[in-house]
Amino acid sequence: MRKTVKYCAVYPGTFDPLTLGHLHIVKRGLTHFDTIVIACSVGEHKHTLFSLEERLNLLRQCFKPFGKRVVIDSFDMLLVHYLQQQKIHTILRGIRTVGDFEYEHQMSLANRTLDPKIETVFMLTDDHYSHLSSSLIKEIAALGGNVGAMVPTAVAKALKSKLPKRVKS
Ligand code: ADP
Numbered sequence: 001m002r003k004t005v006k007y008c009a010v011y012p013g014t015f016d017p018l019t020l021g022h023l024h025i026v027k028r029g030l031t032h033f034d035t036i037v038i039a040c041s042v043g044e045h046k047h048t049l050f051s052l053e054e055r056l057n058l059l060r061q062c063f064k065p066f067g068k069r070v071v072i073d074s075f076d077m078l079l080v081h082y083l084q085q086q087k088i089h090t091i092l093r094g095i096r097t098v099g100d101f102e103y104e105h106q107m108s109l110a111n112r113t114l115d116p117k118i119e120t121v122f123m124l125t126d127d128h129y130s131h132l133s134s135s136l137i138k139e140i141a142a143l144g145g146n147v148g149a150m151v152p153t154a155v156a157k158a159l160k161s162k163l164p165k166r167v168k169s
Contacts, residue, residue, distance in 0.1 A: 007032070009092040009121065012039040012079055015055050016048040017155045018062055019137060021129035025094040026063070026070060028123055035069050037086065042076040049138055049162060062152045080114045091120040096130045 011026060015038070029036050040055050048055070052074055063070040075082040083089065091111065095101050108120040132150050141147050141159040148156050 006034045008035045008088045009033045009090040010037045010039050011092040014043045019132045021132040037071045040074045061154045095122050096125040
């Protein structure tokens, strides 16, 4: 039978910076969705290391091999409003720990209260990536640790030039 419906999901986050954990969630997500929109939160309240433009550029570079099935965008509004604007009904989120679950559970219920048509799909992080977080990676990089096994090469390079004095390759 010919498939006419396109399944799209929005994968929101701050991506400050993108890690191999994020990348793996998107890769796995693409086995279930035709298109994934990676929606980078402007995150003004978060004091990010990378500017929005830098984060978007890294996302574009790292997801280039996935072609048109991965769309890179940013948003500066309530997530449900962004989904309504895009006419997408599914949020994709990754869960690493019980701590993540508690936060995600609350967010998902809040989003469903705001718009009952919006569903959140959770993917449990693969064992290899469950210890990775953007903030831990920034801390390691700032102290001169090698983050090459935790982030895509372009991100490792970007961290190196942001934190030039202490990062070793
Ligand atoms: P925020 O925490 O600001 O929403 P993040 O960029 O930290 O944004 O994370 C975006 C999404 O990716 C979240 O669903 C988060 O749980 C998930 N995620 C973060 N780190 C990993 C990882 N190492 N493996 C898989 N998923 C992850």
